[in-house]
Amino acid sequence: MDAQDNRDVRVVAAFDGAPVGEASPSGSRKDLLKVTDQDATFSLRCSRGFTALDVVSGRLVVKAQCGDREKALRFTAHDLTVLKKAALKELNADVTPALWSPADLDAVKARVKTGSMTPVLLPAGLPSPDGSAIIGLRGHLFLTGGSNSLLSQYQAPVDDAVLSRVDRWVDLFAQRQEQCEARGLRYLQTVLPEKLTALRADALLQIDGPSRLLQELESRLRGTDFYVSGLEPFDQWSSEDDPFLMADTHLSAAGAQSVFAALAARIDPQLVPLIEAIRMDEVRYATGDLSGRFGLPIYSRIVEPSEDQVSAYRGGLEMVEKHFPPENGSIGRRFRWVNDTAPSALKVLVFGNSFFSIGDFAGSLSWWGKHFFREFHFQWAPDVDWALVDELRPDIVVGQTVERFLGRIPEA
Incomplete structure (x- = not known):
């Protein structure tokens, strides 16, 4: 009204x-x-x-x-x-929901390690039972709903509400840049696209580009000193490996490599050829964050670098802080690595989300950060903690969010 x-x-x-x-x-x-x-x-x-x-x-x-x-x-x-x-x-009250017992699933796990997997043909466009995801082409699963009503973000018109949110994001990023400049620090910001944006041709949905919010935000910020486009690494994707995992909403190792190279080009350009030289030479299989929405043990084929690929950067690598807040959830988690064999002497502090994560897999951007920077910090948070910035005094502060969260404007 x-x-x-x-x-x-x-x-x-x-x-x-x-x-x-x-x-x-x-x-x-x-x-x-x-x-x-x-x-x-x-x-x-x-x-x-x-x-x-x-x-x-x-x-x-x-x-x-x-x-x-x-x-x-x-x-x-x-x-x-x-x-x-x-x-x-309510609908399934009289139906036994579990198709397999834990013992059934455990019995076949050993086959996963040996790559004993089999393709199953399912209709593209089939929704998950809760209506929050669909099966796309080539075995990809896509988030379409969830707590952020993802698909509706692509359908929203560019109205005053969208433009107001864009203004607020731009103002927030400008304030962050001013705060960093006042401290003598550098600042970078990126917004990563959804899998639904990057691989929309596989989703069989009426999506002609990024969500309206991300389109407008990229238009306003491209070319600024502090913004690293999250769309450009996927614009002309040519790798044989997809940029996102098949059963997951997150990046593959190849996708993370491309995004990290784009960030490194602005942080420490001499790293780019070193990053691009990393080859994906090992294969394993794992379920993803979308598997459970279908009630099936759907696996992704994960192609990643072997330890040999980063042997020159592993000798001095050590995780020196791993903090989990007492409350359940991810917000507030903090990780810190030092690495005296890293090729860059910079200290980097990132405020972001699960696309950086704990750094235990090359699809996680923190995996790349801990190998390539002398000191790398990741705080799982949408806001910038300026007290932490003052405590750590990094060379550069990086802010990261993802397309589906653009409806929520952080406080700092």
């Missing part, structure tokens, strides 16, 4: 078209503006109960009405995901 006095608004619930409840806004919460364009709160008591299936099927509808205008109220992406999962449980 347009900005109106909340006293003129009614909230109405209807089930199969029949009214079952009505209320008026009872207050406001400014923190709601982070997830919606209104700050009104209300409590709605209905004349009957409902199931999660009633909600996700569209039988229950809640609308805000003001005069002769009305607007359907939507659940947040997170709440809708919870409701969809609950609805699936």
Whole structure:
């Protein structure tokens, strides 16, 4: 609704078209503006109960009405995901969900190590049971939903809301650059694309490019001193290895190598030929973060460098800090490596997410960082911790996020 006095608004619930409840806004919460364009709160008591299936099927509808205008109220992406999962449980209440016991899965794990895998033909476009992912071409799995309602980000028009978010991101990056300059430090920022963007031809969806937010952001930031395009490494992909893992939303080793080379070109250009000289010469298999959404032990073929490929940079490598916060979750994890055999003497501090991760696999950008920089720090966080920056005094601060998170603007 347009900005109106909340006293003129009614909230109405209807089930199969029949009214079952009505209320008026009872207050406001400014923190709601982070997830919606209104700050009104209300409590709605209905004349009957409902199931999660009633909600996700569209039988229950809640609308805000003001005069002769009305607007359907939507659940947040997170709440809708919870409701969809609950609805699936309702549908499958009388069906045994487990196809294999843990013993069944353990019995075949040894075959995975020997590469005893087999192709299975499944229809492209088949959705996962929870509706959050699909099977694409060539065996690739794609995230389409989840808590960030990913597919809807590609369908959103370039309206005032999108342009406002772009402005806020640009302002945030400019503030970070100013903070670093005031400390005598360098700053770089990158936004990595989704697998759905980089491999959209395999997804069989109507996606003609990056999400509207990322398109606008790249347009504004390309050519600035501090921004490293996350799209350019994938624009003209020519490697025989795909840039993303088949059963996962994250980069393959080849994809991480390309992204890291783009960052290194701005941090310490003499590293680029050394990075590009690393060959992918080992193969193994592992499930991915999208496998479980299909209820199947779907594996990715992982092609990565052997230890021999980085032997010149491993002799002095040591992890000297591994911090896990007491709360569950990834935010706040911190890792630090020192490496006196690294080819670059720089100290680098990264604030990012799972695309850097713990650095135990060459598809993780931290794996490359720990081998190529004398001192490499990774803080798993969307915000820049300026107290940590002042404590560590790195040569360069790197900020990293990913396309699906562009709807959330960090504080710092």
